[in-house]
Amino acid sequence: MIPEEIWYLFIFPWILFIANIPGAVITYMALGAVATFSAYIPGLGGSKDS
Secondary structure, eight states: OOOHHHHHHHHHHHHHHHHHHHHHHHHHHHHHHHHHHTTTSTTSOOSOOO
């Protein structure tokens, strides 16, 4: 049987990695939404001034 300390040492980085995935996805989607809507808001430097 694996000692408990070794088991937690192995499983803890994976818990952190899996817990970070939704945060990265939400951050990516939020940055995409900001980049999209900033083109329609005057004064935010959108690329629609022609």
